Amino acid sequence: MVENVGFTYGRKQALSDVNWAVDTGITGLLGPNGAGKTTLLNLLAGLAKPTTGRIVVDDTGRSSSPRVGFVPQRFSLAGEMKVRDTVAYAAWVNGVPRKECPDASAKALAAVQLDEFATSRVRSLSGGQRQRLGVAAALAHEPDILVLDEPTVGLDPGQRLRLREVIADLGSSRTVLLSTHLIEDVSHLCKRVGVLAKGKLVFDGTEAELTTMIGDVQLDGTLGSSFERGYLELINRLGGVSE
Ligand SMILES: Nc1ncnc2c1ncn2[C@@H]1O[C@H](COP(=O)(O)OP(=O)(O)OP(=O)(O)O)[C@@H](O)[C@H]1O
Numbered sequence: 682m683v684e685n686v687g688f689t690y691g692r693k694q695a696l697s698d699v700n701w702a703v704d705t706g707i708t709g710l711l712g713p714n715g716a717g718k719t720t721l722l723n724l725l726a727g728l729a730k731p732t733t734g735r736i737v738v739d740d741t742g743r744s745s746s747p748r749v750g751f752v753p754q755r756f757s758l759a760g761e762m763k764v765r766d767t768v769a770y771a772a773w774v775n776g777v778p779r780k781e782c783p784d785a786s787a788k789a790l791a792a793v794q795l796d797e798f799a800t801s802r803v804r805s806l807s808g809g810q811r812q813r814l815g816v817a818a819a820l821a822h823e824p825d826i827l828v829l830d831e832p833t834v835g836l837d838p839g840q841r842l843r844l845r846e847v848i849a850d851l852g853s854s855r856t857v858l859l860s861t862h863l864i865e866d867v868s869h870l871c872k873r874v875g876v877l878a879k880g881k882l883v884f885d886g887t888e889a890e891l892t893t894m895i896g897d898v899q900l901d902g903t904l905g906s907s908f909e910r911g912y913l914e915l916i917n918r919l920g921g922v923s924e
Pocket residue numbers: 690693694695712713714715716717718719720721862
């Protein structure tokens with residue numbers, strides 16, 4: 682799916698020679714800040730084109746969008762709009778015929794456990810509910826692949842659990858790609874994991890294999906220098922990354 686992909690911002694090499702195949706179920710993309718996770722997800726979502734290599738969503742070689750539903754790290758929503766209309770609009774933008782948009786919206790809102798808020802205004806939602814609304818908007822056109830860029834960032838533990846529940850449920854029947862720097866997201870949700878470091882894929886395997894390699898490295902989600910040190914140690918154990 683990701684074949685020999687490289688990407689540069691001007692002279693900055695953000696990704697180099699990434700090869701990665703993603704299957705049905707939930708796959709995690711883990712990596713420290715600046716590793717290239719967002720860049721790779723943007724390419725998968727069709728927001729930019731790889732500088733080298735290619736992204737293929739299926740073996741017919743069709744382009745990635747709109748078969749991909751994307752929830753970016755930061756997105757804005759119109760606060761005055763109703764929740765159901767926000768999702769119906771997203772469905773329409775992604776090619777769902779106008780008449781089918783209300784049903785598509787209702788289905789997506791049920792999938793993220795927001796059906797009871799269908800007629801609420803977006804501005805009345807909590808942070809965790811907004812995040813789930815973002816997921817519903819990305820789901821409404823029933824994409825083959827759902828791509829979530831650090832969806833749990835900034836959520837309190839209760840909201841994070843609720844979102845994880847929703848993601849786990851979505852991943853039982855779809856391909857979900859989830860970027861995070863929280864190892865706990867991966868251990869709760871993902872069957873397979875890729876680890877990016879300095880733009881290179883330094884690990885591609887099962888969550889269990891990664892857990893074994895992590896061993897006693899502290900990656901408990903505590904942000905700050907110990908977290909960064911933990912990543913450096915993990916990346917060393919995975920074979921390091923040469924410049
Ligand atoms: N628009 C841009 N212009 C120049 N450099 C960029 C741009 N966006 C990202 N980069 C650089 O590309 C590299 C990869 O960035 P990216 O945002 O993909 O990493 P990330 O793993 O998603 O990080 P984070 O976890 O902090 O979101 C970083 O070195 C970053 O500084």
